[in-house]
Amino acid sequence: MNVSYQWLKEYLDLTDITPEELADKMSRTGIEIEDVTIPEAGLKKIVVGYAAEVIDHPDSDHLHVCQVDIGEAELSQIVCGAPNIAAGQKIIVALPGSRITGNVKIKKGKMRGQVSNGMICSLEELGYSEKVTPKQYAEGIYVLSENAVPGESVFPYLAMDDAILELSITPNRADALSMRGVAHEVGAIYNQKPMFKGFTLTETTDENIEDYIKVAVENSEDTPSYNIRVIKDVKVEESPLWLQTKLMNAGIRPLNNIVDITNYILLEYGQPLHAFDYDRLNSKEILVRRAKNGEALTTLDGKERNLSPENIVITNGEKPVALAGVMGGMDSEIQADTVNVALEAALFEPIAIRKTAKEFNLRSEASSRYEKGINHATIMTAGDHAAALIAELAGGTVVTGKASENTVEAKDCVVSITLDKLNRSLGTEITAEEVTAIFDRLGFKSTETNGLFEVAVPPRRWDIAIEADLVEEVARIYGYDNLPSTLPTTESVPGKLNDKQRLIRHTRHYLEGAGLSQAISYVLTTPEKASQFMLRESQMTQIEMPMSEDRSTLRMNLLSGLLDNTHYNIARKNADVALYEIGHVFYQEDGQLLPLEEDHLSGVLTGSLKDSNWQGKAPKVNFFDIKGILEGLVATYGLTEAVTFVADENREGMHPGRTAAIYLGEKEIGFIGQLHPLTAKAYELKETYAFELNLQAIADADKHPTIYAGIPKYPGMTRDIALLVEETVTNQQLTDLILEKGGKYLTGVRLFDIYQGSNIEAGKKSLAYTLSYLNPADTLVEEEVTKAFEKVTTALIETYHVVVR
Structure with a gap:
């Protein structure tokens, strides 16, 4: 998950804490930070511009000559090829001498004879991935909000001066898949209590949710909580810049104000939401059930999915309109002409969601959170917050009440542990007061009696259920670096190779x-x-x-x-x-x-x-x-x-x-x-x-013992012999016979020549050997060697009928 440092600062006081220090501290307390990136790094001299005049290039059918206000006394002329450029826009301008993504330097130049003092940029040219660029700007330049001031740096407007922390979340810490969860974690590390802004949800007084929709759940184990709110008379349009930048920095593409709000709540609370076009549901009933064999659904990516009873689906009472917890259906998606919105906030069975996502290869931000778990205490709150934001940003009116089927009871999990168990497990001598302070930093209510702690763990930390989990939490906040290290005491055994x-x-x-x-x-x-x-x-x-x-x-x-x-x-x-x-x-x-x-x-x-x-x-x-x-x-x-x-x-x-x-x-x-x-x-x-x-x-196998001997005191002797033999006789046979008959002073036999060809009878070959003799106790005499050599020669002639050459 990508976490915005500036967004965290809305909840906590990080004035004296740099992003790098924060990353290091979080990695040391259990949540690894893969990387810290600042989007503006490597970019320079990129400012806000105002397109005062835009005319077609006289010698091109796609270029435009723009007079741009960049905060200087005179307008600057820039040639631009973007199809969506128009007069009156606030735009991104790379000045001459600037650097854009890829370390590309922008210079003054001419395009088809027209002077161009810089470049009007798209988001991709600032390093944004195509996957997060808003759809309406995917083929052209990005248009800034009206409050952008020409000549000022563009980075603060796009939140590119932010630091993005890339968290490597393990499955047991899915609570950190939300900004609020990360804020609680950072607050525990720095002994701060996160402060979350409240919201006001204003509902109509003349209409009730029963007039619009009702909800039924076929199996409460598949769907323990399902809630729908209706917001009417909305206006679908582009989201404000602050919302777009938060999503883009988190790696999510902005689409429109309605969908962007659901994604914003997903990031803040970790609670997936889905917005239906109420009128396109063509029903006042929502039924959540397992799909039937033969049913099909066209999802938002335009692909038709053949469903099975493995899949939980949202239906309008008759046919599926969404794959629960994975992806919505195309027939009920939010479109530009949407007027009324049905907003879903739910909890689904994790294994079913995982199987569905895997079956259709539709792993999404929502499915990954449902698989790992969500905070049961904020399901309703997240839905209400989203409804309030839709009313604020889309001009809608929230219908009174919500249609709901709910069997979830969010309550604290009480876990007991003794001080002795904590210190014995960690090898420490932490006092009861220190342990109580650690639980307070974590936001866990605790009581201590004679060394026994009763700890109430809130629903936002659903990963904690046994005393071993509490030991880990105390160790994390106390500091792994502060735990004593001791070598094991064992009997020393000399090591050797067998x-x-x-x-x-x-x-x-x-x-x-x-x-x-x-x-x-x-x-x-x-x-x-x-x-x-x-x-x-x-x-x-x-x-x-x-x-x-x-x-x-x-x-x-x-x-x-x-x-x-x-x-x-x-x-x-x-x-x-x-x-x-x-x-x-x-x-x-x-x-x-x-x-x-x-x-x-x-x-x-x-x-x-x-x-x-x-x-x-x-x-x-x-x-x-x-x-x-x-x-x-x-x-x-x-x-x-x-x-x-x-x-x-x-x-x-x-x-x-x-x-x-x-x-x-x-x-x-x-x-x-x-x-x-x-x-x-x-x-x-x-x-x-x-x-x-x-x-x-x-x-x-058995082996001779290794016996070391000194260099021989007495000289050895050698004899060479060349033999003409049948070509079927092998070197191995001859060598074995020589060694057998060579006597006690023969120490080695070496083949040094083989010859077949001219001057050799057909079917014959010539082999030449050197025989080495040595008496380690005395000097060899010629007669001893000659006698032994003659025995070898005689044996070779008698056995293999060799001809000594």
């Missing part, structure tokens, strides 16, 4: 050191993506009421989310992508109440890991890049069982010739390889490599 957390942290550090960046994906995805790249059979876990189909199913893999992230990067011209993710996947089996959560690790590479430079073009990633990163990572885990890679030609979504299953001992724990071209095409990717690993299995 084995799984250490493994995950190590994994992150290693992969980021290898050039991959961490990604975090949604755990909810589509059913199709959830079931891709699965490491085990599982049923899907789906949300009963998902936000969308794209977020309906718990994932059973990480890779599909990473591929979405990769596509997002590629689409934004980032062709080199290296990502990894560690997170939960969710498996569901028959009979399980909750899904099984399992930690996985996944990675994706595409493009290049290096940048092109003067030495050459950056190489594209391949299978061995991603396999090398994963092998290096696994080696750091110190697993007691070997991790091996086995060709896998049947992995769905992966390239059949460039994919391997990953085994820990005899157990499959993941896969690695190139995406199948069709899968890559579905994600709009080029050649892409990926892996997914069951990190939970690695965390649960």
Whole structure:
């Protein structure tokens, strides 16, 4: 809600309180202020003008040459294109050198050969939204009231020198959805009692409401209070400027004096009202009931609404004329020729109003207040005040009495609380006198006997019903900043990472050191993506009421989310992508109440890991890049069982010739390889490599203890060997055999060359290895290494029939 600082000053003395100070104080006591804006900020040299003469431009069919009195000795000539400009109007003039909205500077100039000393402005050019500009001025300039003085600043006339406080109202503080409610709140903060101006309602002496209308309510639970007053012989016209500016600053468009008064009362009291054209009701009866199936109503926005029994409607005894608490009907709206007004002030059932507003997407200022609650004590008062204003501003006469069906009894709510409870809850030592003073500031009558308070909460604070509410009120006014703060007293427990957390942290550090960046994906995805790249059979876990189909199913893999992230990067011209993710996947089996959560690790590479430079073009990633990163990572885990890679030609979504299953001992724990071209095409990717690993299995696996050793004192030795083998023999097979037969001093085997092509027999390939030997306790001698190396050579020849080159 937008609250006018100047309007608040009509109720309270804010002389020494700036809008910013007020906003800060209100935010500290429970009602957050989103922003404080001053409409005139950024504007300058905009004054009142008087259009003394207006003639058509000689060289244009839509421009006008105006002689304008701006408070100077001579008239100023301004060219204006507004269709509603006319002589005798008080208008808004931006002088040469002025600034209008958007920081646009106005200069002297010529338009079609005619000198123009400034600009005649519309409200939009002063920063007003099109939604709040009065209808009659929507297509042209705004015309000021006759009492505006030429040459004076226009801002005070339009209340643009006001400060507008934007309140963020929580549902429990709907009492602050009115100026009077905010005035009570500010009064409590500054220990002032708001002073509200009274009004005088003068009724006719010769006519009674029974002569005009009667009211019936079908269900008092739907409509606990319904009241109608009739004001006759009104004149519908433009509202006075003070009323228009109050509405515009609150974000409401002025329409005419009758409708504007109902909106003014809505803002002041928080009580929605509705004005019917009495004669267009074509009935002397108002019946409030539920709509019937098949009934329709054309609302004020010109749309026909098909009604149902979910909707409460106002009828003329036969057909609906308004959606109760939401929007009126077009057939009975106030128009320029309206003479007699039927003014409604009512209370409707909140849930029904909310459902109707949601059903028709007609959330309005009225419906939002009915949904959250209104002050039962001012329903009649607000209606009477509106009737008095209509009589004053529209020249009408209020018919004696009101047609009413009312079961509402507005009374104070009495809540008890002890001083001990207050101090125990807040950790304070507030005295009974201080608590009584706080209740007085809030406007709550209270009595205290031996530390027990009986507090009478007025109907305007319908959010207070239990002692916890009183604790909150005392805390707000006492000041949250004044409440003592203490740390909880608990036993100190040293914190540390468990084995799984250490493994995950190590994994992150290693992969980021290898050039991959961490990604975090949604755990909810589509059913199709959830079931891709699965490491085990599982049923899907789906949300009963998902936000969308794209977020309906718990994932059973990480890779599909990473591929979405990769596509997002590629689409934004980032062709080199290296990502990894560690997170939960969710498996569901028959009979399980909750899904099984399992930690996985996944990675994706595409493009290049290096940048092109003067030495050459950056190489594209391949299978061995991603396999090398994963092998290096696994080696750091110190697993007691070997991790091996086995060709896998049947992995769905992966390239059949460039994919391997990953085994820990005899157990499959993941896969690695190139995406199948069709899968890559579905994600709009080029050649892409990926892996997914069951990190939970690695965390649960046995590991060697970490043993630190010094730098070896003795030198090692190496031997190179090149082997010609059948191309079906894998590097893994050869490496395993070398390690098995290499002897106790063999510490490492590294493949450093692969060759197939010319000078190599068809069906053969050449692989070259470096074997590293080290004796940590003594210097190796040539004979020991040669003997061990010959054993390896002999085993390779006998097992795989290699030819040593």
